[in-house]
Amino acid sequence: MTDDRKITITPYKGPAGGYGSLKSVAQVLVAEKVRPTSAAQLLRQNKPDGFICTSCAWGKPATPHPFEFCENGAKATAWDLTTERAGTEFFAAHTLTELESWSDYELEKAGRLTEPLRFNPATDRYEPVDWETAFTEIGARLKALQSDADQTVFYASGRASLEASFMYQLLARIYGTNNLPDSSNMCHESTSVALPESIGVAVGTVSLQDFEQTDLLLHFAHNPGTSTPRLLHQLQDARRRGVPLIAFNPLRERALERFTNPQSPGQMLTLDETRMSSAIHPVKNGGDIAALTGICKALIAMDDLARDAGQAGPTDREGLLDSTENDAGFSIKAAAAGKTSRNILDHDFIAEHTDGFEAFAAHCRAADWEAIEQISGLKRPALEDVAALYATSDRVMALYGMGLTQHVGGVENVQMLVNLLLLRGNIGKAGAGICAIRGHSNVQGQRTVGITEKPELAPLDMLKERYDFEPPRHQGLATVQACEKMITGEVKAFVALGGNLLRAAPDQPRVEAAWRGLDLTVSIATKLNRSHVLHGTCAYLLPCLVRSEIDAQASGPQTVTVESSLAHFHGSRGGVKPASGTLMSEPAIVAGLAQATLAANPATPWAAWTGDYRRVRAEIEAVWPATFQGLENDMLMPGGLVRPVAARERKWNTRSGKANFIKPTHLFAGDVESLDDPDILQLITLRSNDQFNTTVYGYRDRFRGVSGTRMVVFMSKADIAARGMKDGDRVDLQTASRDGIERIVRGFRIVAYDLPAGVAGAYFPEANPLVPLGHHDRKAHTPAYKAIPVKVTPAVAGADTAVGDAN
Missing domain, CATH: 2.40.40.20 (Barwin-like endoglucanases)
Structure with missing residues (x-):
């Protein structure tokens, strides 16, 4: 039961960052009993010669800060480098029935898993098993289901490297299924569907350099202070240059208001704070489409007025900013109707590069202001102010998080944001573009190397030719569908490359009940979580290295690679002794499962790939030559290897051959x-x-x-x-x-x-x-x-x- 004396609810008055951040990092390092030599690895975090954080996927600068990690990144590393261990003695002392009652925090706080484990129903415990036996038994069970391979799901979390992810998707497809759901299904799948339809790529178009050239930042449905604190460096630099930052979020998150940079001696000594947002618009939950429709409607109306009046001359941009600071920064004045410019919209860009403008413009003109205000929770003058500022900004970036994507109308949320950018040609030029702020560190990269349930997104013909097998061509299961099939009994086995599906999934009681009915659950993991203490009839835990640990294979210490949410590839080298001598790397575990499950095939030398990850990267480049050209040579280059993104060059790989204006079906993104x-x-x-x-x-x-x-x-x-x-x-x-x-x-x-x-x-x-x-x-x-x-x-x-x- 809860002891209310331990609970305090007190408004926080300080800024994001600052001494609160430093104190929080120190507390977690002490709580996890991280050794000083291990804590020193933080100096290598997100550096070209170091390891990439397993936390967020934000970009890594070519010229890093001395401490290129954030509060949550430090916590993630401390969590990995803890001296606590969940080994033989721990599992001998606790039954799984007992562990079911533990909280998420308590389960992971038990420490690092140290050896492979197998569930023993007679004792209700996980017990040690050697690696060879574990692989052999798992392989036998998977082969027994292979006649109907879609009974098995191969799930991946967003932390696995490009090398492990490439091998994992190949294992699944040779096995015979496209059941490759991943954590992207749970967060930014709406982005992966929306952007290809709108601009022909599945990723955002901006780079860190664009922050240095932008004139206006629009920030939607995201809390950088908790989810992506390193982003605050780019936002702070832009604000200091006088760039307005306009935020739309139901909560006035502190990082959107005030920030003290822990890496700035001047700010820390003087307790100086940077005012972050020029304005925070408290949009109602699910009201972003309505708000964006209002801004677009105002822009189109301004353009219509200017065209009809034949006026010339740009709007006085400075006149749109009130010089009086309030607690959110600067407020925006409405543009006077008589000061609009003849070129509010970029008609040349629209004519040359887009399709569907007239239908979209008609949709916006017909939209009702009363409905827009009611659903968005924002007043018409506020939205017109944003439109007026946008109209006088040459280079505009739009950033967004899962507050846009995790809706019934998540795809339409994203596409409305693209529509706004297209109106003034703000995709495909420096200082402008759309930025999907993804979560887990390599969730975007996994898709790039084939972790997808959609067969049309994988190079199946290339895989067939290179690896001498017939890939499955039918649609696989995404995460929600995999859960549904577990409930109906059509899924029998679940292999997880990281993650904690039972806590991340919707409809938790129903999914947990179905999980218990699976024939086989296999988890590649670093720590204990709910998806482990609940289990199928037969269950295995396969403990792996973390990214900050030395990965020593036959050819020596290995490097792995990841892709940031800004579409740059980065190399990662661990520097800490592994938590246990019996741990294996994720690529080695995937290879062990493949060798135990699949028929021998000289085209897939799993053991050789495990011994030298350079061979895996060579395979990745061979399968996707245009995307990964130069990966081996440039992965450790400061700033990483830039992935080609066609829309950055105004090349539109869409059905129309152009960027598409797409009308939303509803103003409300939720359950209408x-x-x-x-x-x-x-x-x-x-x-x-x-x-x-x-x-x-x-x-x-x-x-x-x-x-x-x-x-x-x-x-x-x-x-x-x-x-x-x-x-x-x-x-x-x-x-x-x-x-x-x-x-x-x-x-x-x-x-x-x-x-x-x-x-x-x-x-x-x-x-x-x-x-x-x-x-x-x-x-x-x-x-x-x-x-x-x-x-x-x-x-x-x-x-x-x-x-x-x-x-």
């Missing part, structure tokens, strides 16, 4: 049928300051002032009062779903917070059971974690909330 019910709140799932994805480093969310618990629901004062409740009340959240399945999570504590009426927030993954598997993007099937229709009711007495509270 729930929008008008006053009893329903649109719940957004959030990460805390002490968290990365499903990994919880502690129970402090410094920026939101919450300590000692994760079982909170953030609500506006208006919504609290409307329900006859008060700050601090215990409540239950129940999904307003129409499929007849009750979804309820009990024992949340109300925290009054500054966010729009009709919107609530709760932590991921604690709120995941509220998300139906069917609540996902209409095209990408990305789970819609960001606008879950819920009802709030008084808590049932005696509800157990220990899973999300400090112990």
Whole structure:
């Protein structure tokens, strides 16, 4: 049960970064008992001669800072380099039934896994097994299912290297399936579907250098202070040059307001703060399409007015910025109707490079301002102000996170942002473009080397020719579909290259029940998590090296590669002695599984590839020559090897041969049928300051002032009062779903917070059971974690909330 004396809810008044960040890093290093020699590895993190952080995928600069890591990156490394061990003695002392009651934090806090383990149903424990036996037994079970290979799923998390990921997808396809779901299915799949339709590439178009040339930054649905703190360096530099930063987010996240750079001696000594956003627009959850429609509508109206009036002369850009600072930076004045420019839109770019403009423009002209205001939660003058500033900015970048992608209309969210950029030619020129801020460190790179359930995205003919097998040509299972097939019993085996699917997945109770019914679960992992203590009939844990550890193979210490979210390839070399002498690398484990499962084939020399990763990179370049040319020579180059991205050069690999304006079907990106019910709140799932994805480093969310618990629901004062409740009340959240399945999570504590009426927030993954598997993007099937229709009711007495509270 919860001890309320350990819980404190106190508003945080400091900036992002600063001494709070340094203190947090020091605390995790001490808590994990990281040796000083290991802690020194932080100096090599994200450096050309060092290792790439396993946390976020943000770009690595050619000229790195002395400490090129952020608070969460340091926590991730400390988590990996802990001296705590979950070895033979640990598992001898704890049954899996007991471990099921442990929190996510407690399970991972047990320490690094040290040896391969096999579940023993007689003792209800994981017990040691040698590598050869483990591979042989797993291979035998996989071969028994191979006659219907789609009974097996090969899942990948976003941390595995390009080398391991390439080998893994090849293993799955030679096995006979395209069941290659990954963590991208859970986060930025909406990007991977939206951008190819709009601009012909599946990744963003900007580089770090673009931040140095931009005139305006538009930042949507992302919290850089928690999710991508190193991004704050580029944002801060731009702000110091006078570049406006306009943010759209339901919560006024601290990193969008104020930042003290821990790597700036001057700022740290003087406690100086950089005002980050010029304005923060508190858009309602699911209201981004409406807000973007309003901005586009205003731009098109300005252009129509200027064209009809025949006016010339640019708008006075400085006149759009109020010189009076407030707590969010600078506010924007509306442009006077008589000061618009004749060239509001880039008609030359639109005519030469785009398709669908007239239909899109007509859609925007017809959009109703009252509906735009109601759904976005923003007033028309505010959106017109943004349009006026955008109209006078030559080079504009739009950045966005999962707050756009994880919606029922996630694809349309992204495409509306592209539409806005296309109106003024802001794709394919320096200082401009679209930036998808991806999460896990190599989640984008895995797709580049074939981790995809979509056969049309893999070079199947090349794989067939080079590796002498017939690849499967049918559609594989994405993550949501894999969960559905587990529930129906059509999936029998699940092999996981990292990750914690059971905590990341929607509809958690149903997925967990199905997981227990699998014939085989295999997890390549570094630490214990919920997906391990729950298990199939036959279960194995295969412990692997972390990226900061020395990977010694037959040819010597190895280098692996990853791709940043800015489409640069980087090499990574570990420098720390492995946590255990029995650990294997991810490529070596994949090779061991392949050799035990697949028929011998001289075209796939798994053992030779394991002995020298240069041979794997040679295969990658041979399969994708245009993408990976020069990888071996340039992977350790400062700034990395730039991946070719056609849209950067205004080459549009779309069906129309041009960039496409695409109309949205709705102004609201969530469940439209729930929008008008006053009893329903649109719940957004959030990460805390002490968290990365499903990994919880502690129970402090410094920026939101919450300590000692994760079982909170953030609500506006208006919504609290409307329900006859008060700050601090215990409540239950129940999904307003129409499929007849009750979804309820009990024992949340109300925290009054500054966010729009009709919107609530709760932590991921604690709120995941509220998300139906069917609540996902209409095209990408990305789970819609960001606008879950819920009802709030008084808590049932005696509800157990220990899973999300400090112990």
